[in-house]
Amino acid sequence: MKIVVFGLTVSSSWGNGHATLWRGLIRALGAQGHQLTFVERDQPWYAENRDLHDLPGGRLILYRDWSDVLARGRELLDADALVVTSYCPDARAAEALIHERGRGRTIFYDLDTPVTLGRLAAGEPVDYLPEDGLGRFDLVLSYTGGPALQALRDRLGARRTAPLYGHVDPAAHRPVPPRDLFRGDLSYLGTYAADRQPTLDQLFVEPATRAPGQRFVLGGSSYPADFPWQPNIWFMNHVAPPDHPAFFCSSRLTVNVTRADMAAMGWCPSGRLFEAAACGVPIVSDDWDGLDRFFTPGEEILLAGGAQDTLDALALSDAELARIAAAARARVLAEHSSEHRARELVGLIESADDAQAAAA
CATH class of the missing domain: 3.40.50.2000 (Glycogen Phosphorylase B;)
Known part of the structure; x- marks a missing residue:
């Protein structure tokens, strides 16, 4: 399976919880024979604190301007699954692009669901969400399960939701001598x-x-x-x-x-x-x-x-x-290993394909 992700960052773990999660998931997906490309805006504060340059098991594309992404559109959009995440700095542009030109299943992955729903409840803008909600996506994944899944359907029109919880890469996190x-x-x-x-x-x-x-x-x-x-x-x-x-x-x-x-x-x-x-x-x-x-x-x-x-x-x-x-x-x-979550993700994408085929 070929997966393309438009996300916040995988190259820098500075002040965010996204990077470590993606690194483990990408490594696991690669080991299982899948190909993941992570598309990340080259933000100055992450560039100054970058602690990953090569992406084991996947491919990292850094861009300075959205026009750089559009220039590689054919290459990026030829994927089985196209994912946009919460806090992606160009989320709305990416959402428009994958729905207009992508061939694969479209997925929104909210790694910050409580923050998203809290800001909506407070009447605050959430600039990584489409203005018309999440109804166009084939699948909406949430780092948070339980009542949050129903809230994503009720508040944002998500048609199909599922949790994709946190995880750990045992190759990166394991018992080591104290320091x-x-x-x-x-x-x-x-x-x-x-x-x-x-x-x-x-x-x-x-x-x-x-x-x-x-x-x-x-x-x-x-x-x-x-x-x-x-x-x-x-x-x-x-x-x-x-x-x-x-x-x-x-x-x-x-x-x-x-x-x-x-x-x-x-x-x-x-x-x-x-x-x-x-x-x-x-x-x-x-x-x-x-x-x-x-x-x-x-x-x-x-x-x-x-x-x-x-x-x-x-x-x-x-x-x-x-x-x-x-x-x-x-x-x-x-x-709760990254390997388990990678298999869950692939299964969810495949079930979205089955649901799409049945609807057709």
């Missing part, structure tokens, strides 16, 4: 987000305040100067994807904090959950509807509603934490 630079009792990895901060305060900052003798390590970009730093919090600015396994594996326990819109809607697992689990690191996470679909609470993941829950998790024995981590890693390898 002194990242060593700590509790870690957190994530870009700063104001809506995530209250929960991060409860599950990470307050425990650091109450456990001054333990070492807390935070990695991520865009943190403001007024972040409530504590003397026992060590900060790593933008931990690059190749360093994620060492970052996770250097702490006894890692915290997952879900963005407010994602937590409120539920059924939206962060890629960090799968990454940490694949690295064999125990996770303590905020709770949200649908989380038990991905990990069994108490057996494969620890849940926290406040600082004391985090401190209680830190007080568990090394043997208990290792048992939880091993169970989570086994679950991820069995159900």
